[in-house]
Amino acid sequence: MTQIIINILIAIYNGMIFLHIPYALGFSIIGLTVLIRLVLYPLISSQLKASKKMQELSPHLKNLKTTHKNDAKRLQQETMKLYKDHGVNPAAGCLPVIIQLPIIWGLYSVLQEVVRLAPDKVVSEVNSKIYPVLSFFKISAPWDPTFFGLPLGKTPAQLFSTMAIIAILVPVLTGFFQFIQSKMMFSVPPKKEGEKEKKKDDFASVFQSQSMYIFPIMIGFFSYTFPIGLSLYWNTFTIFGIIQQYKIAGLGGLSVWINKIYGKK
Amino acid sequence: MKKIFLFLISFYQNFFSYIVKNITGLNNTCRYEQTCSQYARITIEKKGVLKGLPLVITRILNCQPFQKPAFKSKNKYI
Numbered sequence: 001m002t003q004i005i006i007n008i009l010i011a012i013y014n015g016m017i018f019l020h021i022p023y024a025l026g027f028s029i030i031g032l033t034v035l036i037r038l039v040l041y042p043l044i045s046s047q048l049k050a051s052k053k054m055q056e057l058s059p060h061l062k063n064l065k066t067t068h069k070n071d072a073k074r075l076q077q078e079t080m081k082l083y084k085d086h087g088v089n090p091a092a093g094c095l096p097v098i099i100q101l102p103i104i105w106g107l108y109s110v111l112q113e114v115v116r117l118a119p120d121k122v123v124s125e126v127n128s129k130i131y132p133v134l135s136f137f138k139i140s141a142p143w144d145p146t147f148f149g150l151p152l153g154k155t156p157a158q159l160f161s162t163m164a165i166i167a168i169l170v171p172v173l174t175g176f177f178q179f180i181q182s183k184m185m186f187s188v189p190p191k192k193e194g195e196k197e198k199k200k201d202d203f204a205s206v207f208q209s210q211s212m213y214i215f216p217i218m219i220g221f222f223s224y225t226f227p228i229g230l231s232l233y234w235n236t237f238t239i240f241g242i243i244q245q246y247k248i249a250g251l252g253g254l255s256v257w258i259n260k261i262y263g264k265k
Numbered sequence: 266m267k268k269i270f271l272f273l274i275s276f277y278q279n280f281f282s283y284i285v286k287n288i289t290g291l292n293n294t295c296r297y298e299q300t301c302s303q304y305a306r307i308t309i310e311k312k313g314v315l316k317g318l319p320l321v322i323t324r325i326l327n328c329q330p331f332q333k334p335a336f337k338s339k340n341k342y343i
Contacts (some may be wrong), residue, residue, distance in 0.1 A: 044291065051292045094301075094328045100289045175273075181290050204279040215287040241290040 001102070005110040006129045008032060010137050017139075026147030029111060029229055033236040036103060040096070041244065047096040048248040057086055107233060115153040115229030119145065159228075167224075174231050177219025178236040182212045184245050184252035202234035266314050274306045301325050 012031045018023035060082055068075040117125055122142040130138055145153050156167035207214060223231040251258055282302065286292060300308070304324055309317040 047291050057290070097285065097289050097291055101285070104288060131323075178287070182287050185286070185290060185292050207280060208283060211283040211287060215284065238290070245290060 001106045002110050003072060003129055003131070005032070006114070006126070007108055007131055007134055008035070009110070009114065010126060010130060010139065011134070013139070013143070014137050023147045025115075025143045026150075026152060026229070026232060029115075029152075029233050030236045033107065033233050034240060036107070037237065037244075039099065040103070043096045043099065043188065045240075045248050048245060049139040051084060052249040054083075057082060091179050091260070103246045104237070106240065107237075108230065110255065111230055111233050112227065115145070115227045117153070137198075147228070147232065150228050152232065153227050155227055156231075158185045168231060170228060170231050171220040171224040174223040174235055175216040178219045179212070179216035179234055180254065181238050183257075184216060184242065184249075186212065186253050267309060270314055271306060272319075274302055274309070278302050278306075301328065303307050 009028055009032050012035070013024055013028040016027050016031070021027055061079065064075060064078050064082065068078060114126075119142045123139055127138045145151055150163075150166060151159070156170050160167040219234070223234065245252065272295075290305070301321070301324055305321040306342050311317070
């Protein structure tokens with residue numbers, strides 16, 4: 001997995017170098033992320049569509065749950081019927097989620113290593129990972145480890161003394177985009193089965209209801225301690241996700257705010 | 266043993282699943298009325314780990330595009 005990702009990354013990097021694009025490493029990271037997102041696009045789209053319809057149906061589902069409280073089999077059949085009538089087809093099951101996780105993790109671990117390579121080791125380290133078949137992709141000179149002046153291998157924490165604004169801006173932006181995505185995801189406040197079940201410890205229930213806010217802050221904090229190259233990857237990933245979500249399911253939970261800004265309602 | 270599994274499931278339900286949702290940007294769309302984790306909790310609670318776990322694994326493996334969602338389950342707890 002790791003090696004495949006490195007080979008694709010270097011292939012893109014070679015393309016960038018061939019076209020004399022500056023900051024080729026940074027753009028290669030963006031390119032690789034976009035490529036993977038494009039491959040996953042149909043799978044995730046189908047999931048988003050199903051998810052949107054299911055959210056619309058959730059009041060009906062609640063009704064069914066109360067009417068067939070004691071008959072689990074009947075409830076199952078009625079649910080199935082409801083989905084069929086409204087054309088919900090969660091055909092992919094949980095595959096989109098399960099497939100994404102190793103990919104996200106794989107990209108993370110590869111980029112983590114790649115951006116941190118010392119300039120004198122770049123050529124030997126990278127070339128040792130290239131498949132023999134693809135040996136024409138071997139690089140001959142170390143890459144430019146910066147992206148518009150930002151050192152991709154350094155963390156905002158390390159840059160705090162020299163570029164304080166950047167060091168703050170990167171985590172804030174990363175958290176912000178993450179928040180936009182989370183906000184769009186839940187068009188209705190996430191009230192789920194967790195409510196009916198006995199409320200366990202307070203921390204868990206707070207975490208659930210506030211995960212939309214907690215998670216972006218966590219991500220922002222992570223990006224403060226991770227190399228900027230990783231934040232570049234993660235933001236590309238999130239922004240692509242936001243655009244895809246917007247195209248498929250609309251603004252979702254964000255629409256409330258957008259309407260406020262434009263003075264509607 | 267049972268307690269460890271039940272704890273892991275509740276940890277997944279309370280924390281991990283929310284993190285996964287936020288990371289992937291996908292809200293849960295379960296093809297089953299009872300989600301896999303609810304099913305796992307109930308089955309393991311009632312049948313124990315040794316008998317319950319194979320059922321849970323079968324259930325999770327059934328959640329993929331090549332398997333049509335069959336709502337006829339042989340398990341009476343579903």
